[in-house]
Amino acid sequence: MKNILVTGGAGFIGSNFVRFLLEKEPDVHVYNFDLLTYAGSLENLKNLPSPTRHTFIHGDIGDADLLDRIFSEHAIDTVVHFAAESHVDRSILGPEAFIQTNIIGTFKLLQTARKHWLTGASTLDGYRFHHVSTDEVFGSLAPQDPAFEETTPYSPNSPYSASKASSDHLVRAYFHTYGLPVSLTNCSNNYGPYQFPEKFVPLMIFNAMMGKPLPVYGDGQQIRDWLYVEDHCEAIWRVLKFGKVGETYNIGGNNQPTNLEVLDSICAILDERLPQSPFRPHASLKTFVKDRPGHDRRYAINITKVNTELGWAPRHNLKAGLEATIDWYLNNTAWLQAISKNDEFQNWLDNNYEK
Numbered sequence: 001m002k003n004i005l006v007t008g009g010a011g012f013i014g015s016n017f018v019r020f021l022l023e024k025e026p027d028v029h030v031y032n033f034d035l036l037t038y039a040g041s042l043e044n045l046k047n048l049p050s051p052t053r054h055t056f057i058h059g060d061i062g063d064a065d066l067l068d069r070i071f072s073e074h075a076i077d078t079v080v081h082f083a084a085e086s087h088v089d090r091s092i093l094g095p096e097a098f099i100q101t102n103i104i105g106t107f108k109l110l111q112t113a114r115k116h117w118l119t120g121a122s123t124l125d126g127y128r129f130h131h132v133s134t135d136e137v138f139g140s141l142a143p144q145d146p147a148f149e150e151t152t153p154y155s156p157n158s159p160y161s162a163s164k165a166s167s168d169h170l171v172r173a174y175f176h177t178y179g180l181p182v183s184l185t186n187c188s189n190n191y192g193p194y195q196f197p198e199k200f201v202p203l204m205i206f207n208a209m210m211g212k213p214l215p216v217y218g219d220g221q222q223i224r225d226w227l228y229v230e231d232h233c234e235a236i237w238r239v240l241k242f243g244k245v246g247e248t249y250n251i252g253g254n255n256q257p258t259n260l261e262v263l264d265s266i267c268a269i270l271d272e273r274l275p276q277s278p279f280r281p282h283a284s285l286k287t288f289v290k291d292r293p294g295h296d297r298r299y300a301i302n303i304t305k306v307n308t309e310l311g312w313a314p315r316h317n318l319k320a321g322l323e324a325t326i327d328w329y330l331n332n333t334a335w336l337q338a339i340s341k342n343d344e345f346q347n348w349l350d351n352n353y354e355k
């Protein structure tokens, strides 16, 4: 692991991973390849540790010629693939970009790695294509169902999860068919610093800070597993270093709160942190809105494999993770303003939720 191509490294998890990697691995160079869609920003890459070991490259994973040049010029030996369209709501409104980036883009990246690694290298030791995916590929669980395991059949319900499921299958197929050294992780909902404020946790923090309604889909009883982003980064790093080629690992935070419970925790922490706020109690801003079509009811994820084989477990429980996240947002209002000032986002925020 010397020259690492991180795709989507200007997004939420990708930028956290770039920081994590530069701190953890003193000898790697990170080539951060990102299209800077509405979800990616160079604001997420300010004050990196060891910035001389980081090179940002602007581009689209669908651009095979550019990928080819990057692999040649920088002798890429490791890919950590985050780049994706990642928001379920947006996939319902406009699925095409999800097919283009998540499926076709992943295919182009696989083809490039295959071309450079399988024809050029005498050994595949030290090469790895790691694909970052989601637990949403497994679909929705009934209350009595056991948590998702690595062998749970795929049953995606949204255009987003269907496109991620497709990309997972392609990655696995490149291992079985061509021998590309791949690994995969399927992770639950992430939250933490640098998350674009359209997603549940930062949206609630962002709106609550400004006294805006806190939109809750349906009855708010949907259950998710939540993981603090830094814990996810460590899990990916462990899989890269110690995971077996060709394997998939489920990653999660070992919790199953309802959306309403998460929101109540956020409001309680904000009440405590902002004793002078005119919007206290923040829970009074809760507003129930029409449910998302095809909304999965329950996700839960079994992390026994990554725990027993690679010794990984989350370091933050939900309360500690939410406190750290809220403190970060309260201390980084300049970031929040810079990120949220774009008109497209404001428009989306104002029009997305039906009462």
Ligand code: NAD
Pocket (backbone or CB within 6 Å): 007, 008, 009, 010, 011, 012, 013, 014, 033, 034, 035, 036, 037, 038, 039, 040, 041, 059, 060, 061, 062, 081, 082, 083, 084, 085, 086, 087, 101, 105, 132, 133, 134, 135, 164, 186, 187, 188, 189, 190, 191, 196
């Ligand atoms: P994000 O939307 O914050 O970031 C995605 C990044 O990809 C952005 O920087 C964007 O500019 C970039 N990008 C989009 N299209 C691109 C293209 N065609 N070429 C190059 N770059 C492109 O997403 P995130 O929440 O950081 O998620 C990262 C990955 O992790 C995704 O693959 C997602 O499916 C997966 N994942 C996310 C979560 C979560 O809760 N956020 C959970 C599990 C898995």
